[in-house]
Amino acid sequence: MSRQRFDTKKVNSELVTLTYGTLVAQMVKDFDNPDDVSKQLDRIGYNMGIRLIEDFLSKTGTGRCLDLKDTADKIQSAFRLYLGVQPNVVNWSPAGDEFSFILDSNPLTELVELPEDLKQLKYCNIICGAIRGALEMVQLDVQSWVVQDQLKGDQNTEIRVKFIRRLEDAMPAGEE
Amino acid sequence: MVIYGIYIVSKSGGLIFNYDHTLPKIESEKRFSYPLDIKLSYENKKVSVEFGQREGLHVGHVLYAVNGVPVTGRQLDDGREVSEVIENKENYPLTLKFGRPKMTTNEKIFLASMFYPLFAIASQLSPEPKSSGIEVLEADTFKLHCFQTLTGVKVMIIVDKTQIGTEVLLKKVYELYADYALKNPFYSLEMPIRCELFDTNLKSMLEQVDKNGIASI
Numbered sequence: 139m140s141r142q143r144f145d146t147k148k149v150n151s152e153l154v155t156l157t158y159g160t161l162v163a164q165m166v167k168d169f170d171n172p173d174d175v176s177k178q179l180d181r182i183g184y185n186m187g188i189r190l191i192e193d194f195l196s197k198t199g200t201g202r203c204l205d206l207k208d209t210a211d212k213i214q215s216a217f218r219l220y221l222g223v224q225p226n227v228v229n230w231s232p233a234g235d236e237f238s239f240i241l242d243s244n245p246l247t248e249l250v251e252l253p254e255d256l257k258q259l260k261y262c263n264i265i266c267g268a269i270r271g272a273l274e275m276v277q278l279d280v281q282s283w284v285v286q287d288q289l290k291g292d293q294n295t296e297i298r299v300k301f302i303r304r305l306e307d308a309m310p311a312g313e314e
Numbered sequence: 315m316v317i318y319g320i321y322i323v324s325k326s327g328g329l330i331f332n333y334d335h336t337l338p339k340i341e342s343e344k345r346f347s348y349p350l351d352i353k354l355s356y357e358n359k360k361v362s363v364e365f366g367q368r369e370g371l372h373v374g375h376v377l378y379a380v381n382g383v384p385v386t387g388r389q390l391d392d393g394r395e396v397s398e399v400i401e402n403k404e405n406y407p408l409t410l411k412f413g414r415p416k417m418t419t420n421e422k423i424f425l426a427s428m429f430y431p432l433f434a435i436a437s438q439l440s441p442e443p444k445s446s447g448i449e450v451l452e453a454d455t456f457k458l459h460c461f462q463t464l465t466g467v468k469v470m471i472i473v474d475k476t477q478i479g480t481e482v483l484l485k486k487v488y489e490l491y492a493d494y495a496l497k498n499p500f501y502s503l504e505m506p507i508r509c510e511l512f513d514t515n516l517k518s519m520l521e522q523v524d525k526n527g528i529a530s531i
Contacts, residue, residue, distance in 0.1 A: 188503065192492040195464055196485065202464055275465045310325060310466030311434030311447055 151222060151245040158246050162261060176260040183267020184274075191272035194219065202276065206301050209278065210237050213269060213299075221245050225297075235301040244288060244295045252289045260284050265297060277305040316474035317520060318456060320487060321426055324504045325466035329426035331491075331507040332419075335520055341378065341413040342370035348406040359387045360415060361396050371412055379411040433460065433468070459484055467491070479528040486531050490515050 165175045194200075194216050203209040210227045217225050217239070225239035246262055260266075266282035273280050279302040286292035322331035346352075352366030354377065361377040377385050380399055384391045390399065399405050417425075433447035451458040457477065460470045461484035469487050473480055494512035495501050501509055522530055 189492075189496040192463065192465060192467070192488075192496050196489040196492040199485065308466075310462060310464075311430075311437055 148222075151248070154221075155245055155248045155250075158264070159250060162259075166256065166259070172256050172259040176258075176263045179260065179263040180267040180270075183264035183269075184271035185267075186264070187268035187271025187273075188275050190220070190268060191275045194272070195276075203278070206234060206237070209273070209301075210239075210299075214239070216272075217241075229296075229298075237299055238285065239297045239299070241295040241297070247287075247289050247295070250289060257290065260287075261289050262287065262295060262297070269297070269299060274305070277308050279303050279305050316477060317483070317523065318472040318474070320516070321422075321470040321472075322487070322491060322507065323426050323430065323468040323470065326504060327427050327430035328504065329423045330505065331495075331512075332422050332426075333513075333516065336524075339413075340375075341411060342375075343379075343409060343411040344371065346406070346408050346410055348403045350400060350408075354400065356388050356397070361385060361388055362415065363412060374415070375412040376415045377410060378413050381409050382411075429460075429468075429470070433462070461485070461488065463488060482528055482531065483523065486519060487516065490519065 162175065162179070165178055166172065169175050169178070197219075198212075198215070200212055203212060214225060214227055217223055221244075223241055223243060223245060225241045227237055228240055229238040230236070244262065246265070250261065252259060252261065260283075262284055266284060269282045270280055281300045281302060283298055284295070285298045286294055286296035288295050317335045318337060319332065319334045321329060321333075324330045352368075352371070353364045354361055355364040356362075363371060363373050363375050363377075365373065367373050377396065379385055380390055380396065385396055388396050390396060400408070429448075437445050437447040447462060448460055451460070452475070455475065456472055457475050457480070458470060458472050459480040460468055461481070462468045467488075469484050469491070471480055471483055471487070490512060491507070494515055495507045495509050496503075498509050498511070501507065519531060
């Protein structure tokens with residue numbers, strides 16, 4: 139076969155950690171305010187998400203989600219596919235519209251320590267952005283944010299996802 | 315194993331990619347003496363055969379050239395009008411070249427956007443709720459396979475009627491799109507795909523299919 143498959147080529151997670159670290163460090167230099175950096179990271183993640191979703195769908199061939207549990211499962215498998223970690227899905231809200239991913243190890247923060255003056259920087263915001271962007275492309279409007287962060291002394295990294303609504307107007311014909 | 319062409323239509327219905335793979339070339343050049351025994355007409359900015367089908371020359375074929383001079387619209391490239399040349403007895407015998415009309419990019423864009431509402435109508439006409447749109451459209455000379463992704467992008471492949479296993483091919487094109495168009499940082503979503511890598515990989519995949527069949531991908 140003439141074409142090299144990407145998923146057979148695994149890359150060292152340190153390469154990802156270092157590249158991402160460089161990006162964030164550069165952004166901290168470029169922006170005065172750590173909050174702006176967090177916001178930008180979220181935007182970058184969002185833009186990655188809206189493209190990455192096609193990759194995920196084309197490679198896994200998964201169908202449309204009809205409930206949030208299904209969605210959670212699929213994001214979980216996406217974590218495994220793209221970050222090589224298997225987060226746990228926990229803390230479901232009683233209404234079933236909110237849940238958390240718990241990552242006991244996070245490849246993005248492996249070699250990172252946050253300096254004192256950057257304590258409010260949301261280092262892993264890119265993941266939240268990616269989740270939001272990817273789900274928006276399959277017509278799910280969600281909010282996502284970091285609740286716990288190992289960089290800030292928490293035991294695990296916790297990423298919370300809250301379902302807002304289904305984007306009915308954006309539904310492609312023959313899908314609604 | 316014949317794949318005629320591949321089209322990708324964006325979520326909003328615009329044609330973002332098209333590729334003609336194997337369109338058999340049909341052209342015929344013949345000498346005609348006065349009076350011309352076929353009827354020509356001018357429509358859609360093309361001079362075409364209206365009546366008088368014969369070997370190698372079909373109704374609907376358009377005039378490509380007169381005495382080797384190419385024809386654009388109703389004019390010869392040297393500035394003369396086609397109708398004047400053909401009606402003038404002194405010009406005979408004439409050598410006319412006819413062929414299948416070629417679709418322009420504009421026509422392709424037009425047709426692609428026409429498929430979009432058809433697809434939507436099909437899903438609404440369905441007697442069962444939650445039906446998909448058109449997945450296969452069959453005619454006597456070709457089949458059109460359409461695959462709509464969850465995000466609303468449509469991949470269409472036009473193949474020979476006897477072709478089987480096109481679904482695999484559709485998924486493969488989608489994978490290539492995800493890899494080589496969307497991962498290209500300079501490709502903006504919903505815009506026409508002009509990515510060299512995508513083209514070359516698509517072509518090599520199609521060659522593979524031509525040589526070894528669909529099962530090989």
